[in-house]
Structure formats: structure tokens, C-alpha cells
Amino acid sequence: AQTVTQSQPEMSVQEAETVTLSCTYDTSESDYYLFWYKQPPSRQMILVIRQEAYKQQNATENRFSVNFQKAAKSFSLKISDSQLGDAAMYFCALRDYQLIWGAGTKLIIKP
Amino acid sequence: NAGVMQNPRHLVRRRGQEARLRCSPMKGHSHVYWYRQLPEEGLKFMVYLQKENIIDESGMPKERFSAEFPKEGPSILRIQQVVRGDSAAYFCASSPGAGGHYTQYFGPGTRLTVL
Numbered sequence: 001a002q003t004v005t006q007s008q009p010e011m012s013v014q015e016a017e018t019v020t021l022s023c024t025y026d027t028s029e030s031d032y033y034l035f036w037y038k039q040p041p042s043r044q045m046i047l048v049i050r051q052e053a054y055k056q057q058n059a060t061e062n063r064f065s066v067n068f069q070k071a072a073k074s075f076s077l078k079i080s081d082s083q084l085g086d087a088a089m090y091f092c093a094l095r096d097y098q099l100i101w102g103a104g105t106k107l108i109i110k111p
Numbered sequence: 112n113a114g115v116m117q118n119p120r121h122l123v124r125r126r127g128q129e130a131r132l133r134c135s136p137m138k139g140h141s142h143v144y145w146y147r148q149l150p151e152e153g154l155k156f157m158v159y160l161q162k163e164n165i166i167d168e169s170g171m172p173k174e175r176f177s178a179e180f181p182k183e184g185p186s187i188l189r190i191q192q193v194v195r196g197d198s199a200a201y202f203c204a205s206s207p208g209a210g211g212h213y214t215q216y217f218g219p220g221t222r223l224t225v226l
Contacts, residue, residue, distance in 0.1 A: 004153075033211040043200060045154075045217035052212065091153055095211045098144060098167065099204075101153035 002027045004094050006102035013082045014110050020067075021077045021105045023092030029053075033095040034068070034075045039104070040088040048090070051075065084109050113138065115205050115218035116185075123224045130190040130197070132221045136205030143186045144215060145171075145178060148200040157201075160186060166209075193225045 004025045013019035025034070036048040051059045051068050058066050063080045079086055087109045092102040116135040124130050136143050141162050146154040156170040160180035171178065175193075180186040190197055200222045204215035 031211070035214075037217075042219070043222075044219050045202060045204075047214060047216070050214060093154075095215075098156040098159055098170075099146070099154070099215060101146075101155070103153045 002029075002094055002096060002100045004092055004100050004102040006092055006105050008105045009103070010106045010108065012108040012110055013079075015084060016081055018078060018080045019082055019107065021079075021090050021092075021107065023075045023077070023102055025073050025075060025092070025094045025100075027073075027094060027096075029096065034066075035093045035095065035099070036064070036066070036075075036077045037091045037093060038086075038088045039091060045091075049077070079107075082109050084111060115140075115203060115216050117201075117203050117218035117221050119221060120219060121222050121224070123226065124193045125226050126194055127192050130193050130223055132188040132190075132201050132203075132223070133185045134188070134203030134205075134218055135185040136203075137216055140205035140207050140216075142206045142209055142213075143180050144204045144206075145186075145188050146202045146204065148202060148220075150199075154202060157188075161209075190223075193223075195225050198223055198225045 032053045034051045038046045049061045067076045089104045091104045093099040143160045145157040148154045158171045158178045159167040175191045177189045200220045202220045203218045206213040206215045
């Protein structure tokens with residue numbers, strides 16, 4: 001069975017600093033996709049970044065980047081220059097055709 | 112290009128009533144997914160539909176829950192005889208195809224409260 005694990009229920013970071021959110025997963029597939037979604041208090045689910053498993057290069061979107069370690073089945077999200085608007089729940093997800101979700105990490109930004 | 116639309120945003124029902132949740136996918140998207148999010152938890156897959164077909168309903172409770180995606184109109188998630196445990200946020204997502212390389216785009220969700 002495919003699983004996604006986020007071991008950090010909550011993380012906090014000072015504004016303007018860098019924070020890394022952890023995610024590990026398990027799948028028997030060789031080709032798959034990984035995602036980070038952000039859920040602010042509005043509860044809208046917003047795509048942050050995606051990674052194709054067959055690509056060696058780590059995905060980057062502005063201040064957001066991932067560290068994808070395929071052999072270790074690890075997919076962490078790094079947020080640089082944290083901003084108050086980054087405060088949200090962050091979910092890691094693995095896609096077969098449906099999405100398999102982690103339990104989420106609550107990110108708190110300290111001003 | 113409008114995003115995924117869900118209505119209502121909030122729905123209150125008494126135990127035993129029926130709940131109907133609607134989802135209009137993004138233009139050009141023919142694949143719809145429903146997920147449920149209980150408080151303080153991640154999302155759980157419920158059902159995957161294409162136009163007029165249920166492709167995978169393995170995450171949906173066998174009783175009281177049904178889903179459809181007709182040729183015309185929105186996808187409907189229907190919950191009959193609601194119970195308190197059905198209180199949750201229900202999210203719909205759509206994509207233009209089924210492959211993993213297609214990103215799923217989410218609606219704002221419907222928060223169902225059962226009194």
C-alpha cells in the first residue's frame with residue numbers, strides 16, 4: 001500500500017528565516033509524482049510545488065524548493081525567506097492517479 | 112478561466128437528512144475526485160469519476176454515500192441519512208487527464224456540519 005508520512009505536526013520559524021518540512025513516502029511504483037500543497041486558514045488547497053520521480057533535478061518555485069531523495073523515499077520542502085503569509089498547514093501528497101496524503105504540518109511564522 | 116467551483120461552501124444538516132454537495136470542474140477538465148478531510152487530519156480519497164462513469168469508489172463508504180458526474184452539469188456527492196460522523200470538509204478536485212503528470216486543482220471545499 002502507498003503511504004505518506006509527515007512526522008512534524010507543527011513547526012515554527014522566525015520571519016525571513018528558512019524552514020524545512022519533512023515528508024517520507026512508500027510506493028512500489030517506479031514512476032510517480034509528489035506534491036506539496038498549502039492549506040491556509042481559508043481552507044483552500046493550494047499547490048505549492050510538484051516533483052516528477054523520474055527527474056533527478058529538484059523542483060523549485062521561487063522561495064520554495066524540494067530535496068527529493070528517491071532511494072530514501074524522502075521529499076522535504078524548504079521555504080526560504082519565510083513570510084507571514086506562509087503560515088498554513090502544509091500537506092505532502094503522492095500521486096498514483098488519486099492523491100495519497102500525509103497528515104500535515106502546521107507552519108507558524110513568528111514576526 | 113474559473114477554477115474549480117464547489118457549492119455550498121457551508122452546509123448544515125440535522126441527523127437523518129440528506130446532503131448534496133456540488134462540484135463544477137475547471138473548464139476542459141473531465142476527471143473529478145472527491146476527498147474528505149476530518150478535523151486536524153489530511154485528506155482521504157473517496158471517489159474518482161469521469162463524465163458519466165465512476166472509475167474508482169474504493170474510498171467511499173458502502174452505504175449512504177453516492178457520487179455522480181453526469182454528461183451535463185456538476186458532479187454531485189450525495190450523503191443520505193447523515194450522521195454526526197459525516198461532519199467534515201469535502202473537497203473536490205479536477206484534472207484534464209488521469210495520468211499522474213496531471214495536477215489536480217482543488218475547489219474551496221464544502222464544510223458539512225451535522226447537528
